[in-house]
Amino acid sequence: MRESILTIPISEIFEPKCGCPFCRMRDTLEDRCVEYIMGAAMMEPDVREQTNQLGFCKTHFEKMLQQKNRLSIALMLQSHLNEINSSIISKKRLFSNSKGKTAKISELNNSCFVCSKIEWGMKRLLVTFFEMFEKSNEFKKLLSEQEMLCLNHYEMLLSLSSSMISKKALSEFEAICTSLLQKHLAELINDVTHFCNMYDYRNSGKNADWGNSKDSIERTVKFLTTR
Ligand SMILES: [Zn+2]
Ligand SMILES: [Zn+2]
Structure with a gap:
């Protein structure tokens, strides 16, 4: 090959x-x-x-x-x-x-x-x-x-990093990765919660504001499974 x-x-x-x-x-x-x-x-x-x-x-x-x-x-x-x-x-x-x-x-x-x-x-x-x-x-x-980083690749990076980079670079590396993951996780929590709330009768009607929540399920599946 x-x-x-x-x-x-x-x-x-x-x-x-x-x-x-x-x-x-x-x-x-x-x-x-x-x-x-x-x-x-x-x-x-x-x-x-x-x-x-x-x-x-x-x-x-x-x-x-x-x-x-x-x-x-x-x-x-x-x-x-x-x-x-x-x-x-x-x-x-x-x-x-x-x-x-x-x-x-x-x-x-x-x-x-x-x-x-x-x-x-x-x-x-x-x-x-x-x-x-x-x-x-x-x-x-x-x-x-x-x-962002997905959960799978976050785990991959953190489990590899200690054998791949120096101790000096390690804490900065982990901080960057964790911040990328956390930022995205917070967004997903927010959007999925918004999605759930849209099923409340008070949010029904034509002018309902879905915000960024419409594809929040697909984005969460991707975050959790990489696909
Ligand atoms: Zn990934
Ligand atoms: Zn295969």
Whole structure:
């Protein structure tokens, strides 16, 4: 696989300033990866070997189906199903007991080619991200100017930070991340509360002011799930 498709300049991800930048990072890697395998790369032997082994999760099957190239998917599925049959289901000698077989199926049930590539790409981009935070005040400013961090990526950043940046930079990093999260959380609490209050009879009628609350449920789901 051409790994260069998973190389994105960090500045490109942080300049837009809408939504969570790490959701944007994930989305960019995901789009590139899905487009790549739905195109000519699908026929590349090393890519096919990996898709046969790893399969796809539901989210990424859905992304692939949006591409409208159903033959590409069918060809990948054909060899993936054959692989499941020949290397797990019909294989008798390899497994001394049924536990070995279920372990193998469980591994397959929890793997996805696109997820594994995103994880690979994110890991590399995060190394650069933490390096830039450590070195550049301009980049610190760019991070602090982001609209928000989602809960998932906030957890990811805080659990990685102590091993990725110096003790000196750590408290500033945590403060910036926490402030981005808190600001957004406060907005969501406000908007969801406003939404609930709109169902009060006193707020009914044509001139009811929904404020920013109309899409507050969708925004909260995104905050909590990244999607
Ligand atoms: Zn996020
Ligand atoms: Zn996936």
